[in-house]
Structures are given as C-alpha cells and as structure tokens.
Amino acid sequence: MLSDEELVERCNSADGATAERAFNLLYERHKAFVLRVVAGIVNDNALALDAMQETFTFLLRQFPPTGDGLTLTAKLTTYLYPIAKNSAISQLRKAKRLPDGDFVPDDLAAAEPADSDDLLVVLRELPAERREVVTLRFIHDFSITDIAEALDVPVGTVKLRLHLAIRQLRKSTKVKHFFDS
C-alpha cells in the first residue's frame, strides 16, 4: 500500500492519469476524517459536505498546474485539519451562523448537540480549545506534536489544554465512573 507521502509525490509530479489516481486514493483514505472534523464544527450535513469539498479542492489546487506542489513535513491529517476547520468555520459564516470577524471558539459551545448522548454533552461543556485537543488526541489519535503543528501552537500549550480538559472531565458526574473503574 502506498504511503501518503508517495501518493502526494505522485500528485506533484507523475503523469496525469497516475496523479489523478493518487489524489482519488488520498481522498478515499482521508474523507472520513475530514468529514468528522467538519461535522463536529458545523453540526449540519449540508454544510459539512460543502466544507469537506472545499477542503479537498484546496488540497487539489496545491498540486501543479495550479500550485507549486506539496511537501509533507508532517502527517497528511495534520496538514488537513486546519484546512478542514477553517472550511467549516467559513461555511458557518456563509450560512450566517457566525458573526464576521475573528473566530470566537466559545460560540460553538452554545450550539445544541445533534446527539443527546451524555458523552457528547460532556464534550460540548468543555471550552472549545480544550474540546479540540481532546478530540484530536483521543478520537483522531493525533500525537501531542501533531496537535501542536495542526493548531500552530506550542507543545506546552497543547499539554496544558489537555491537562485542564481531563481535570474537568474527571469532575463531570456523567463520565466520572470511567475514571473510578
């Protein structure tokens, strides 16, 4: 099985048919991840699909002839995460569900969760920045370094947010039993 790096290299410089196949493979491999990221932000299927399409269109345009080519310095999911996040926020703004201007993470905490499951409710109770690192760390299996790179923050900041998030979860009556067992 070809690695993401090999597929990206083919997208950069192989002949048209090979590059197209490589891109389609990357899409199939990572579309579920991107969809989960955007769906977690927009909480709307139509907007999630638009954001997902925007994310992969952005990726496509990095390759020649429109782009200079992509050099992966981290995992592809680390590269895709901020693109997906920004696409989702952009869709929310277009749909007038967010005010213009700087993104205020806590606005999302006010949104009703699509699922009444206790775990999702508990996650939603976390401040957005802490929820984000918990999601990346424990659901998408990012390393601390990957998270720092994806969010463009220092590793120490990631560790602090994670520490505070877990401390808050420990105190939650809805998930406390997981820590006690």
Place this chain on the structure above:
Amino acid sequence: MREHDEQHDDLPEGLISALRKGDGNVRVMTAKVDRELASLAADHFATRRAPARVFRPVWAAAAALALVAFIVVEFQAPLESPRHPVYSDVDGSGSIDIADVLALARDSDSVTQAELDAFAARIVSLSPDGEDS
C-alpha cells in the same frame, strides 16, 4: 511527581472507546461530493502529458534489435567475402586506400562502424602494392 502528572493527562481506555464510538456516528451521504471531486481531479490533472520516458521501452527494444542485426550481419558477411561490398575502390581512384574508407563513411548509410574499422584496419595491414602481406 512528573509521572503522576502525566498519568492524569490520559483518559481511561473505556472513555476513549466510548468517545470514538460516539464520534463514528456521522451519517452523511457523500456520493455527490465524491463525483464532483473526481471530476475536478480529472480536469486538474488532464493538462499533464505522459512523460517521454514512457517510450523508453520502445527505444530500448529498437536498440536491442539493431544490435542483434549488427551481430548477425557482422558474423555472416565477413569483410573478406567477395560478396561484401565494403572493401572496394569506393571513390574510383584506382586503388583501395584510406580515402575509400572516408568516402564510404561519408556517403553510405548502411555500412556499420565495425565494418569501417575493419576496412581501415585491412588497409593499414596491407603491403604498399595493395596485396596482403
């Protein structure tokens, strides 16, 4: 103390499993986006030509055939054979000499380098009167 702190920076396995299970419930039909992205990708990469190296196997085969043909011709038509046209007074000077080699190299497309070399070597090895020594 540091180890204790780091232990608290992890979630229990049960909670991680439950979070992942809950997160997997994104039920969205992506067929339309799949098609649109596939079409975008096809258009995007359509402008790239196949690289010239695709034709290398053809050229390699042609070169191999030429080599085989050369070997066959070289070993089946010795230079000394009366039927061989190479060793002759090419320029019509009345004698067979190095000028004939040069004329043959200049004017003939079918003679090989090996034949020219053999022609020249033969001339050099001949006695002054043109006969083998």
